[in-house]
Amino acid sequence: MDYFNEDITSLHDKLVRKEISVRQLVEATYDYIDKTEGKVNAFITLNKEAALKQADALDEKGVDPDNLLSGIPLGIKDNIVTKGLKTTAASHILDNFMPVYNATVMDKLDALDTITVGKTNMDEFAMGGSTETSYFGKTHNPWNLDKVPGGSSGGSAAAVAAGEVIAALGTDTGGSIRQPAAFNGIFGIKPTYGRVSRWGLMAFGSSLDQIGVMSRTIKDSALVLNAISGHDEHDGTSAAADVPDFTAALNQDIKGLKIAVPKEYMDEGVDDDVVSAIKAAIATFEKLGATVEEVTLPYTKYAVPAYYIIASSEASSNLQRYDGIRYGFRAKDVNSLKSVYVRSRSEGFGDEVKRRIMLGSFSLSAGYYDAYFKKAAQVRTLVKRDFDQLFEKYDLVLGPTAPTSAFGLGEKITDPVTMYLNDILTIPANLAGIPAASVPAGFSKDGLPIGVQLMAKALDEATIFKAADAFERHTDFHNQVPAFKGGQN
Incomplete structure (x- = not known):
């Protein structure tokens, strides 16, 4: 099975016509993963044993002709909990954690009979932009194995780009879906903050985190986002809004669409190839x-410091639960309760996670809260106001996804x-809570992918799909196949 020449619709048609069985599709997926991993x-x-068992059950009852996702193998980022399937957040502190319940997105996908191929690599607790902080080793970019795949959803992006799966779930706190999508x-x-339930997502920055989708084609992402979106009573931040059929936005013309390009997004620091x-x-x-x-978005220059104060503060709070007591890694040869806490966290967390916990704890501490966290929250409001004013006149905001193409490992x-x-370039969308996507838009001089970022007002993912699909239909970047060159690291 060659995922480079398939999409979810073509796979579904073959399954319904019984040109292939679900078991054959799953076996072919794992055979290719064996060759490329x-x-x-x-x-x-x-998740091979359980996936093959599920495939056999699906073959016995038959693939639902009205359900395009029935029998489709997907990758799942390893900070989304999966009942009975190890979920580690790429951290030593959870390297043997076996969840006893599913994230809401997994319940939704299971109800549609998708096949979970496995859990994809990532930066530890989603803290990073290169998938080099994983306890389980770095992921390589299929376009050049000496380059990073981006992060923190680098494993999901690389799995899709390498043709190991047709689509994968990722998470995005400050660009962790879009930047690796661009690099791959x-x-x-x-999607919009609250569009997809965070119930069962291991929290990094609770006011910023959002689950999303990565795929080779835009229609495939629309299909999967249809499946996982919707209000969830388990998630207090879940948006009580109707979910449109995102595929209805496809195959439309974009005449009259108004697009804003912030001059700050094309400023110094953005590579010539990207520009x-x-x-x-x-x-x-x-x-x-x-x-x-x-146009201009004047508060963009303050987005990075504001984000890292807010995200790190929320992380320092969220990661308190990993204490060596209830679950996860516990240090050996400890002789007091304090040493359980200190040594389990010191040995279980990696350097980047510790750095952000310390930054967040400092920002929230007495005497510094007003100067740092409160000020960052106020800047966040100004960033959101910038976008609100822009979307009164424009349908989309466009710019580079990342200032460079993929950089070298290490x-x-x-x-x-x-x-x-x-x-x-990606952080502002998270601070504002608006939907944003990266679309393949070309290649650098050394053959590495470049992405264009599209942002829309809250709950208007449909306009992003409409514009991205029109762009995809008139370009050929999404059809290019990675070279798998390099590989010295």
Whole structure:
């Protein structure tokens, strides 16, 4: 089975016509993963025995012809809890954690008979932008195995780009779906905050985290997002809003669509190759009938420091539960309750997680709360106000997804400030709670993918799908196949 030449609809048709069985599809998926995982390392845990058992059951009862996701194998990021399937958040502190319940998104997918192939690699607790902080080893970019796949959803992105699965779930706190999607030449969407339930998602930054979808084609992401969206009574931040059929936005023209391009997104620090690709994308949208105008988002420059204070503060609170007492890793040879806490957390967490816990604890501490966390929250309000005012006049905001194409493994991991600044173009959407996606938009001079980012007002994912689909139909970037070159790291 060649996922490079298939999509969910074509696979469904073959399953319904019984050209292939679900078991054959699942076996072919694992056979290809066996061949590629030694190069890519996209998965932490595979679910082969249970997946084949489910495939046999589906073959026996028959694939539902009206359910496009029936029997479709998917990858799941390893911070989304899966009942009976190890979920680690790529951390030593949870390296043997077996959940006893499903995340809401997993219940929704299970109800549609999707097949969980396995849990994908990620930066530890989603804290990182390169999938190099994982306790289970770094993931490699299929386009060049010496490059990072981005992060924190680098495993999901690499699995899709490498052709190991047709689509995968990721999570996005400050760009963790969109940046790896751009680095891997695939489509990735972060929906509106609250559009998809966070129940069962291991929390990093609770006011920022959102589950989304990554796939080679835009329609496939629309199908999966249809399945996982909707209000959930278990999640107090879940949006009580109707969910449209996102596929209804496809195959439409975009004449008259008004697109804003913030000049701050094309400023110094953005590589020439990226600027060229975005300018070409703008020309394509104009050719398709959209109106594109330059605007300004003045508070963009404050987004990165505000984000890292807010996200780290929320992380320091959320990660208190990992204490060596109730579940997860516990240090050995401890002789007091305090040493259980201190040594279990010291040995269980990696450096980046510890760094953010310390930053967050400091920002929330007495005497510093007003100067840091409160001020960051006020800046967040101003960032959101920028977007609210812009969307009174424009349908979409467009810019690069990342300031560069994929960088080298080990190149930036020792410089946290440089790593943090790589999120400057994706963070604003999380602070504002609006939907955003990365669409394949070209390649750098050295053959690495580049993504264009589209953002819309809250709960207007349909406009993103409409514009992205029109762009996809008039370009060929999504059909390009990774080279798997390099591999010295």
